[in-house]
Every structure is written in structure tokens, then in C-alpha cells.
Amino acid sequence: MYHIPKWQLILVVVATLLGITYAAPNVLTREQADRLPQWLQPVSLGLDLQGGSYLLLEVDTGYVFREQLTSLVESIRTVLRKEKIKYSDLGAKGDTVTVRILDAGDRERGRELVRKIDPDTLIENRDDGLFAVKYTEEAVKRRKLSAVEQSLEIVRRRIDELGTREPSIQRQGEDRVVVQLPGVKDPDRIKSLLGKTAKLTFHLLDDSVGPDEVAKGRIPPTSMLLPSVERGGAAENHVVRKRVEVGGDMLVDSKATYSDGRPVVSFRFNAAGGKKFGDATRENSGKFLAIVLDDKVISAPRINEPILGGSGIISGSFTVQQAQDLALLLRAGALPAPLQVLEERTVGPDLGADSIRAGTIASLLGLVLVVILMIAIYGVLGLLADVALTLNLVLLLASLSVLGATLTLPGIAGIVLTLGMAVDANVLIYERMREEQRNGRTVMSAMQAGFDKAFGTIFDAHVTTLTAAALLFQFGSGPVRGFAVTLTLGLLASLFTAVMVTRILVIIWIKWRRLKTLPLD
Amino acid sequence: MRLIERLLPHNTKYDFIRYRLVAFGITAFLIIGSFVSIAVKGFNFGIDFAGGILVEAQSTSGPADLHAMRTTLGGLNLGEVSLQEFGTTGRDIMIRVQRQEGAEKAQMDALAKVKDALGSGYSYRRVEIVGPKVGGELVRDGVLAVVLSLAAIAFYVWFRFEWQFGIGALVSTFHDVITTFGLFSITGLEFNLTTVAAILTIAGYSVNDTVVEYDRVRENLRKYKSMSLYDLLNLAVNETLARTILTVSTVFVTVLALLFFGGEVLRGFSIAMLWGLIIGTYSSIYVAMPMLVYFNLRTGKDKAEEEGEGGATQAAP
Numbered sequence: 161m162y163h164i165p166k167w168q169l170i171l172v173v174v175a176t177l178l179g180i181t182y183a184a185p186n187v188l189t190r191e192q193a194d195r196l197p198q199w200l201q202p203v204s205l206g207l208d209l210q211g212g213s214y215l216l217l218e219v220d221t222g223y224v225f226r227e228q229l230t231s232l233v234e235s236i237r238t239v240l241r242k243e244k245i246k247y248s249d250l251g252a253k254g255d256t257v258t259v260r261i262l263d264a265g266d267r268e269r270g271r272e273l274v275r276k277i278d279p280d281t282l283i284e285n286r287d288d289g290l291f292a293v294k295y296t297e298e299a300v301k302r303r304k305l306s307a308v309e310q311s312l313e314i315v316r317r318r319i320d321e322l323g324t325r326e327p328s329i330q331r332q333g334e335d336r337v338v339v340q341l342p343g344v345k346d347p348d349r350i351k352s353l354l355g356k357t358a359k360l361t362f363h364l365l366d367d368s369v370g371p372d373e374v375a376k377g378r379i380p381p382t383s384m385l386l387p388s389v390e391r392g393g394a395a396e397n398h399v400v401r402k403r404v405e406v407g408g409d410m411l412v413d414s415k416a417t418y419s420d421g422r423p424v425v426s427f428r429f430n431a432a433g434g435k436k437f438g439d440a441t442r443e444n445s446g447k448f449l450a451i452v453l454d455d456k457v458i459s460a461p462r463i464n465e466p467i468l469g470g471s472g473i474i475s476g477s478f479t480v481q482q483a484q485d486l487a488l489l490l491r492a493g494a495l496p497a498p499l500q501v502l503e504e505r506t507v508g509p510d511l512g513a514d515s516i517r518a519g520t521i522a523s524l525l526g527l528v529l530v531v532i533l534m535i536a537i538y539g540v541l542g543l544l545a546d547v548a549l550t551l552n553l554v555l556l557l558a559s560l561s562v563l564g565a566t567l568t569l570p571g572i573a574g575i576v577l578t579l580g581m582a583v584d585a586n587v588l589i590y591e592r593m594r595e596e597q598r599n600g601r602t603v604m605s606a607m608q609a610g611f612d613k614a615f616g617t618i619f620d621a622h623v624t625t626l627t628a629a630a631l632l633f634q635f636g637s638g639p640v641r642g643f644a645v646t647l648t649l650g651l652l653a654s655l656f657t658a659v660m661v662t663r664i665l666v667i668i669w670i671k672w673r674r675l676k677t678l679p680l681d
Numbered sequence: 682m683r684l685i686e687r688l689l690p691h692n693t694k695y696d697f698i699r700y701r702l703v704a705f706g707i708t709a710f711l712i713i714g715s716f717v718s719i720a721v722k723g724f725n726f727g728i729d730f731a732g733g734i735l736v737e738a739q740s741t742s743g744p745a746d747l748h749a750m751r752t753t754l755g756g757l758n759l760g761e762v763s764l765q766e767f768g769t770t771g772r773d774i775m776i777r778v779q780r781q782e783g784a785e786k787a788q789m790d791a792l793a794k795v796k797d798a799l800g801s802g803y804s805y806r807r808v809e810i811v812g813p814k815v816g817g818e819l820v821r822d823g824v825l826a827v828v829l830s831l832a833a834i835a836f837y838v839w840f841r842f843e844w845q846f847g848i849g850a851l852v853s854t855f856h857d858v859i860t861t862f863g864l865f866s867i868t869g870l871e872f873n874l875t876t877v878a879a880i881l882t883i884a885g886y887s888v889n890d891t892v893v894e895y896d897r898v899r900e901n902l903r904k905y906k907s908m909s910l911y912d913l914l915n916l917a918v919n920e921t922l923a924r925t926i927l928t929v930s931t932v933f934v935t936v937l938a939l940l941f942f943g944g945e946v947l948r949g950f951s952i953a954m955l956w957g958l959i960i961g962t963y964s965s966i967y968v969a970m971p972m973l974v975y976f977n978l979r980t981g982k983d984k985a986e987e988e989g990e991g992g993a994t995q996a997a998p
Contacts, residue, residue, distance in 0.1 A: 181759045207947070216815065218785075346805075351789065460752050500785045504810040511806035513735065525942060528934035533931055537689065570875055573947055577882065577954070580932035584924075588893065588929075591924045594691075617896040620841055621889040627837060628885035632878055636827035637819060640878045647882070664862075672933035 164664050172661055175374055175462070176551060182558035187312070203560040204569035208639050209516050210341055211509030214340040216502045217354065219311045219335045221668065223497040225295075226307065228303065232257050232293065234402065235262040235277045237381070238456035245270045249290065255291040255300075263290065308335050309498040315499070317492035318353055337499070345508055357454050358489035358500050360408030362440070365448040365460055366399040368381040374399060386450070388457045398457045400450045416483040423477040423483035427490060432469020442466035451476075455484070469499025505638070519572035526576045527553070530583055539679055544665040545586035545658070552582050552657040556650045565649075568642030584621070585658035588614040594680040603675055604667075611663050618659065622651055682720050689923040692884040697918045698911055701971035708856055708968050710959075714861025722866050727873030728809055730823070732780035732816035734792050737773065737807035738799065744771035745803075754778075767945055773806075775945075782928030784811035828882055831855060834888045842895055845976035850891050853969035857887045857961050864956050875950040887934070890965040893950050894921050898970075902978060910978060914970050929962050 161616050177430055186192050187204040194203050207214050230253040236259055240247050245272070246262040253263035261270040267289050274281055274291065280299035284292040295303075308331065316329045328340040339354075340348065366383040366424075379385055379399060410433025415424050429437055441449070442464050450460040452472050458476040530549065534542035556575060560567060562654065593610030601609060626648060694813065728735045736746070745763055754776065761779040776796060781787040788810050796805070811819075834854055839847030858886045861880050865872045897917040903911060940951035 218814075226760055265882040301982040322861055340837045349791075447691070500812075501810075502785055502812045503815045504789075504808065506805070507802065508806040515944055515946065518947075522938045526938040528971075529934035529938060530931050533934065534929075537927060568951070569944070569946055570878060573875075573939055573943065573950060576724050576935050576943075577932070580935035581886070583931050584928040587924050587927045591921075591927075595920070615894050620837075620892045620896065622838055624888045624892060625882075625885035627833045631749065631830045632828045633880045635822040635829075636878065637822065637874065640874045643875075643878045 164667055166663060168660060171242075171623075172664060175555065179551065179554040179558040182561050183554045186557055186561065189457050193362075195228060200402070201561065203264030203557065203566065203567045204606045205512075205516070205570070206341060206566045206642055207342060207505070207512075207568050208507050209512045209567065210342055210438070211345070212340065213344040213347040213350070213506040214638070215339040215341075215347060215351070215354075215465065215502070216332070217315070217337040217338065217339060217499045218502050219308050220497045221307055221335050224303060224307040225300060226252075227497075227505055229255070230259055230294070232278060232281070236274055236293075239273050239277060240270060243269070244271075248417075255294060255349060259293070260288070260290045262289065262578045267608035304335070304341060307473065308337075310496045311499065312337055314493050314495050318488065319350065321488045321492055322350065322353070324350075336502070343509065344447055347504065347506055350575070351501055351504070353489065354484060354499050355501070356461060357407070357495040358486075358491060358492075359454055359494040359623050360411070360490060361452045362405045362407075362437070363400045363403065363450045363452055364403050364405060364440075364444055365450050369399045371606055386457050388460075398450055398460055400452065400457065405449070406437045408490060408494055411490055414487045416480070416487040419475060421475055422475065424473045425474045425478070425483050425487045425490065427473065428471040431470070433541055437467060437470060437472070438468040447523065500579070507521070515569045519569060519576075523572060523576050523579070526579045530579050534583060534586070538603060540669065541680070544669060545583055545590075545662055546673070547659045547665060548586070548657040549579065549582055550663045551661055555653040555657065559649050560646065563649075565645050567646070568639035568640055570639045571642030571646045574643040578647060578654070581625070582650060582654035582658055583613070584661055585618045585653060585654055588617055589659075589662070590680065593678055597678055597680060603670060603677055606678060607663075607670065611659065615659065618655070619673065622655055626651055688998065689921055689927060692914060693919045693922055693923075694915075694983075695849060695919060696704050696915055697966055698915050698971050698974060701974065704971060706966035708964070711860045711863065712856060715859045715865055715866065718866040722869075724866055724872040725869045727871045727876075728777065728780075728811045728816075729873040730820050732788070732811045732813045733810040734778040734788060735807070736776040736778075736792075736795060736805060738803040740772040740774070740796055741804055745774050747774065748892065750774065750776075752797070754795060756795050759794065759799055763846055773879070774803075780811075780813060780816070788812050790922075796978055799920075807904055819874065820945055823874070826877060827858060827880060827884075830884055831858065834884065838888070838895070839890065842899060843978070845973060845978060846899075848893050849969045849972045849976075850895070852972060853964040854884050854888050856964050857883055857957060861953055861957055861962050862952075865953070868951060870949055873949065875888055875947065876953055879950045879957065883961055885966060886957065887961030889968040890925065890928075893924065894918060894965055894970060897904055897921050898973065900980075914973055918945055925962060925966070929958055932958055946991065949970035 182200065185200055188196075190201065205435055205453070233250060236257065237250060240259070242259075245266045247259050248262060249258055249260040251258060259274065261267045266289050266601045269520060271283060271285075271291060274293060275281065278295075279294055280294055281293050284294070286292055289329040289602060311328065312331055318328045319339065319341070320363075324341050325343050327342075330338045332338045339350075341350065346348065354404065369383065373564050374378070374385065374397065382403070383401050385397050386397060388398055406429065410429050412430045412433075414427040417424060428434075445463050445466065447463055449463050451458045458474060462476075476487070527549075531546045534549075535547050536542070538545065553575070556578065559565075562623050589610050592614045593606050596613075597603070597606040629648045629651070631642045633641055633648070636644055670678075716797065741936055745766070747766055751762075751764055754764070759778050759781065763777045765775045765777075766867055767773050778791055781791045792808065792810055831851065831854055835851035836848045837849040837877055858880055861883055864870070865876060894917055897916060901908070901913050905916075908916070933955075936951055936954045939947055940955065943951055
């Protein structure tokens with residue numbers, strides 16, 4: 161009469177076998193697991209368990225926008241000068257570039273020229289020949305987005321160059337990048353590498369400005385004053401022409417090497433860059449060429465002869481490490497905007513190992529205590545619930561492995577809690593059976609009623625806890641999300657094991673022992 | 682099985698509801714006390730929320746000289762620096778540095794200073810830096826998660842039962858959440874991300890407990906048409922008492938395992954869970970259930986019977 165549906169038996173057997181298969185790799189050592197195929201891997205451990213470094217970076221998208229406006233100002237200046245249109249009040253303020261075209265007759269032509277510089281701009285006429293140039297909202301958004309994408313790529317290249325094991329670099333939200341570096345104990349070098357935009361440009365020194373004028377702050381609008389990082393160099397600052405002769409984006413390779421026994425960085429341009437560099441050095445022989453990195457002059461050597469091969473060296477006062485880092489940065493390319501570290505979490509490998517040990521002990525101890533408690537209270541029925549609970553644990557571990565979820569220390573806490581909460585379903589069922597039996601039902605009928613009547617309660621209780629877990633996953637961050645994941649999977653598994661699996665076990669037991677009553681009283 | 686009879690109280694006839702006014706008094710005291718402590722004393726926020734630096738350093742040679750470290754780090758001008766020894770070897774020191782004025786970069790510079798000052802005699806087992814921006818966001822997300830989960834739980838209970846049950850579940854869960862906040866405020870235990878996880882788990886567990894009892898109330902309402910609400914609620918608590926005790930016990934032992942063997946990182950979490958277990962069980966029996974006495978759960982002719990039992994209009998405790 162109370163037969164077990166065949167599909168349930170098959171489902172339980174298949175789930176058990178799959179569960180054991182997928183959970184099994186978790187007891188292997190790392191070396192053994194590495195030999196297993198890709199689909200059969202142990203659960204991946206969070207950085208708090210395996211040790212490593214987590215960095216949350218933010219791309220300064222405002223910087224990109226400011227750069228954009230500055231270059232727009234320069235382009236307007238160049239165009240208007242070339243066309244001999246008189247102007248004043250040229251400058252960028254907030255999100256707007258303004259320029260006043262003085263001759264009324266030039267205004268229409270000037271407006272047209274400015275508009276053509278960048279199709280993403282909108283021009284607005286204000287009073288008396290004053291034009292306000294703005295980027296369209298859509299263009300601003302698009303450029304910010306592309307700056308973040310580009311940053312992601314550059315960060316990836318820089319970290320790849322360092323050869324860390326299995327780094328993970330992901331975008332988060334609108335302008336953030338999450339970098340996870342398993343096994344990295346000290347992220348200081350990585351942070352310092354990511355902290356540089358590494359924008360390299362070659363400019364001519366402006367020799368028309370004497371030191372007196374610099375002191376008075378009289379710098380022509382086409383030049384700028386940049387600090388020098390040359391140690392022992394004569395000048396603290398250099399007056400550098402704003403015009404970029406060649407940019408670092410045209411570099412194809414860069415290496416740290418030695419010249420006269422000192423560490424230097426050698427570089428090579430692509431064909432176009434090589435030609436530009438050749439032209440610039442030929443036309444300006446005898447002048448000084450400033451090598452500018454991130455708005456600082458690394459060195460400003462005199463151009464003795466045209467450099468036509470498309471390659472050269474940068475010699476500053478580098479240490480070997482600095483030369484290597486600079487070469488790496490130049491190879492990987494410049495960041496479109498500076499990055500800021502918002503959050504850093506680093507866990508040493510020994511603390512991770514301690515946490516794994518602590519988590520394992522707590523889980524096993526929790527399991528043993530629950531198992532003993534259930535047997536002490538319910539005897540064989542308790543033992544059957546314990547079998548189901550163990551299967552729950554196996555399925556939880558298997559689903560974590562299959563889903564590629566990350567196990568964290570709070571995640572282990574979730575597993576331990578699941579142990580305590582999952583048997584609640586069994587307790588509800590057994591207590592119900594006891595009551596039904598007292599009300600005069602036969603063994604099978606009481607058993608069935610116990611499962612049927614407790615199910616609604618079990619379901620409601622699960623839904624409420626799952627709701628809390630889901631919100632925790634949505635709003636939690638980092639390791640705490642791991643807690644939400646294990647709690648959720650554990651509770652879902654318990655709906656299956658505590659209800660369906662236990663029921664099958666109880667029926668088999670009753671039939672096997674030919675019980676007339678359930679030993680609950 | 683005689684053991685069951687001995688360990689689990691079955692067929693009890695305790696009058697839980699009778700002590701409702703005492704219970705409401707205790708509940709009100711706990712809630713008000715928590716609010717007062719939160720308002721006056723506030724929280725000992727961990728760096729997750731307050732921002733700042735946390736360094737777990739281990740001396741590589743013998744026990745760490747806490748006094749010397751305090752002097753060295755105190756002289757760095759980094760504001761409040763707290764040092765705490767933990768573990769059994771005397772080599773492990775937890776260093777907390779308050780959030781530095783200024784932007785994210787200031788935090789990084791401060792860490793470099795700390796590492797420089799400590800020199801090479803220490804290895805760093807854990808380093809965490811949270812800048813002001815992220816700290817603010819984590820606070821916002823934590824508050825949002827707690828508020829939304831309370832709302833979602835109340836909504837679900839309302840949907841599955843009646844609105845009166847929804848209010849009962851909301852009040853008792855709110856009580857558990859607030860008093861857990863209160864516990865952290867009064868004891869000065871560090872309040873961090875895992876605390877939020879504990880609070881949400883407590884909310885889930887407590888409402889789980891409440892739902893089990895409400896389920897029984899609903900069933901009994903159908904079964905015993907003429908029983909007074911007072912007796913009916915008592916019956917439901919007594920009928921589920923064995924289950925309540927057993928489930929609390931199983932969760933309790935697992936939390937104890939976490940508390941004693943889960944390590945430093947999970948300590949605050951385990952303490953919160955332990956508290957939540959006790960307070961959650963209390964609130965299901967003494968807050969969620971007696972509240973129903975004041976609601977009109979029966980309609981039609983049943984109403985008359987219930988009038989004699991403590992009033993039919995809603996009244997908040």
C-alpha cells in the first residue's frame with residue numbers, strides 16, 4: 161500500500177551516485193586533483209582560505225573626461241590660429257569649453273570649424289560671440305565605458321606580465337575592477353605597478369623661456385612646466401612644449417637593459433611611430449627632447465643626430481627594479497586614467513590553512529554532535545535522519561563543486577549551520593508521526609501523515625530562511641556571499657534529503673522489521 | 682524508547698500565554714535598552730564599515746613585545762591604533778588603525794608606515810584596508826539587506842497566513858534583530874560584515890521557529906472550533922515544545938562547535954548566532970504567540986467566544 165514510487169528510488173540513487181562522484185575530489189590533495197579532468201574538480205577555495213590578495217580598484221573616469229576637454233581646448237586653439245580667426249576666453253570649466261570669437265564676420269566660419277573637430281560635441285551660442293562646447297551625454301558615457309574597458313585590459317596585461325598564478329580580473333559595477341590574486345602574500349609591488357598610469361610622451365623643451373620668466377610664472381600657453389625626477393639634474397623643473405612629438409601608444413616593445421653599466425630601458429616604435437620619431441629628431445637636431453612619464457620628466461637628452469631606426473633608450477637614474485618595472489609598464493601600455501585602490505584584503509597562506517583546519521574541525525564536530533543527538537533521541541529513526549543528513553552534506557559539497565562556487569570561511573560556517581537546521585525538518589516529521597500514532601493511526605498511516613502534515617510547515621520555514629539568504633547574497637560582499645551560497649544550497653538539499661530520502665529509508669525500515677508501531681513513545 | 686520521554690517534554694500543559702504581560706515587559710525593556718545603548722554608546726564598527734586598516738601580525742621570533750609595538754605605532758601619528766593579543770602562543774597580534782583623514786590613498790600610505798615601523802620581525806597573516814568610499818557602501822548594503830529581509834519575511838507570512846500573523850512575525854523578528862544589535866552595542870563586540878550575516882540568519886531562524894508555531898495555531902483554529910484563543914495558543918506552544926527544544930539543541934551544538942573551533946574570524950559571528958538562537962526561541966513563544974491573543978483571529982460566530990479572552994481589538998505591546 162505504501163510503496164515507494166520507482167522514480168523516487170531512481171532519483172535518490174542517481175543523486176547519491178552523482179553527489180559522491182562530484183564531492184569525492186574534495187578529499188584529494190591538490191596534486192591528485194590536478195590530474196582529474198576539468199569537469200571533476202574540487203570546490204574552489206576563496207582567498208580567505210587559500211591565501212591571496214583581493215584588490216578593489218576604481219577607474220577615475222572624471223580624469224578621462226578632463227583630459228578630453230583639455231585636448232579639445234588645444235585643438236580649438238590650433239584650428240583657430242591656423243585659420244587666423246581672432247578669439248579670446250578659450251578655456252575649459254566644469255564640463256564645458258568656452259571660446260569667444262571676436263570678429264562678428266568670423267563667427268559662422270569659426271563655429272563650423274570648432275564643430276568639425278569632434279562630432280560628439282554640441283555647440284551653443286551665448287552672448288556676444290561666446291560659444292559653449294559640450295560633449296553629448298551619450299558620448300561622455302561611451303568614453304567613460306571605453307576607459308573602464310581599456311583599464312581592465314591594461315590591468316590584465318600588467319598582472320600577466322608579473323606571472324602570478326591564476327589571477328582573476330573582473331569588472332564590477334560601472335567603474336570598478338576587482339583583482340583577485342591567489343597565492344600573493346604581499347601585493348605592494350602590484351599595487352605600485354597598478355598605481356601608475358604610465359603615459360609616456362616625447363616633447364621638445366621650450367628653450368624660448370628663460371629661468372627668470374619661469375620664476376615669474378610667465379609660461380606661454382603652448383608650453384607647460386613639468387617637474388623633473390632626474391636625480392642630480394640641474395633643473396628642478398622643465399618648460400616643455402605641450403605638443404606631443406611621439407606618444408607611448410606607438411611603442412611595440414620595451415626592455416630593461418644596461419648602458420654604460422647603468423640600468424636603462426630600451427624601446428622600439430612601430431613603423432608609424434618610428435617615422436614620426438625619426439622626423440622629429442631630424443628636424444630638431446641640437447635641441448632637447450623631454451621624455452615625459454605621467455607628467456614628470458624622466459630625462460631630457462640633447463638630440464645629437466636623427467634617430468631613424470625607430471628604437472632608443474631611456475636613461476634616467478633607475479635602479480634595476482625601477483627599470484624593469486618601467487619596461488613592463490611600457491610593454492603593457494598606458495592606463496587611460498589613474499586607478500585608485502578602494503579596498504584591499506590579503507590573507508597569508510598559513511592563516512588560510514589554519515582557517516581550513518578550523519572549519520573542517522568545526523564541521524566534523526558539528527556533524528558528530530548532531531548525529532549523536534539524533535540517535536540519542538530517536539534511536540533508529542534518528543540514525544536514518546543522520547544518513548539523510550550525511551547525504552545532504554555530500555550533495556552540498558557536490559553542488560558547490562559543479563556550480564564552480566567559491567568556498568569561503570563564512571561559507572564553511574554556513575555548512576555547519578545547515579547541519580543543525582537541516583535536521584529540523586526530520587524533527588518536525590518525527591514529532592508529527594508520534595502525535596498521529598497517539599491519535600490511533602497504524603504505523604504506515606502515522607508515518608505517511610507525519611510526512612504529509614509536516615511538509616507545509618517545512619516548506620514555509622525553508623522559504624523564509626531562503627529569503628534571508630537570497631538578500632544576503634544580493635547585498636553581501638566578498639566572503640559573506642559564500643555564506644549565503646552554502647546556506648541556500650544546504651537548505652535546498654535538505655528539502656530533498658530530509659523529506660524524500662528519509663521517507664524512503666523509513667518505509668524500507670518499517671517493511672524490513674515488520675514494525676507494528678513506530679518506536680517513538 | 683524511554684529516552685525520548687525523559688529528554689523531551691511531551692503532552693505538557695504549561696500556561697505560556699499567562700505570562701504575556703511579564704514577557705511584553707521584558708521585550709519592551711530589551712528593545713528600549715538596545716535602542717538606548719545604540720543611541721548612547723553606538724557600535725564598535727570593524728573596518729568593514731568604519732574604514733581603516735586591520736593587520737594580523739605574527740612575531741617571527743618568540744612572543745611579541747606588545748608594549749614596544751604600542752610605543753612604535755603610537756608615534757606614527759595615525760590617530761587611534763589598537764593592539765590586541767590573541768591565540769595561545771603570544772605571537773599573534775591584531776592591529777587596528779583608524780580610518781585616515783583624506784582619500785583612499787591615505788589608507789595605503791598609513792599601511793606602508795605601519796609595516797615600515799614594525800620592521801622585519803613580523804610576518805603578516807592578514808591585511809585588510811577599507812577606504813571611506815567602500816565602507817559607506819557596505820553600511821548602506823547592510824542596512825538595506827536587514828530591512829528588506831524583515832519586510833520580505835513579514836510579507837511572506839502575511840501571504841501564507843493572515844495579516845495578523847504577518848505582524849506578529851514582523852514584531853518578533855524585529856525584536857530579535859534589534860536586541861542582537863543591542864548585544865553588539867552593549868558588549869562592544871566588533872560589528873562587521875559577518876555580523877550582518879549572523880543577523881540575517883537569526884532573522885531567518887527566528888521566523889522559521891515562529892512559522893512552525895503559527896502553522897500549528899492555524900491548524901488548531903480549524904480543528905477546535907470552540908476552544909478559546911487563549912487555550913488554543915497555549916496548546917500550539919505545548920504541542921511544538923519538544924520540536925522547539927530539539928531543534929534549538931541541534932543548532933546550538935553546531936554553533937558551539939563553530940565558536941570553539943571556528944577560529945578568530947568567526948568568533949563574533951558565532952556569539953551573535955548563539956544569542957540569536959536563545960532570543961529567537963524566546964520571541965517565538967513569548968512575543969509572536971501572545972500577540973495573537975489581541976487579534977481577532979476568528980470570524981463570525983466564533984467571535985463571541987473570543988471576546989471574553991483579553992479583547993478583540995488590536996493592541997500593540
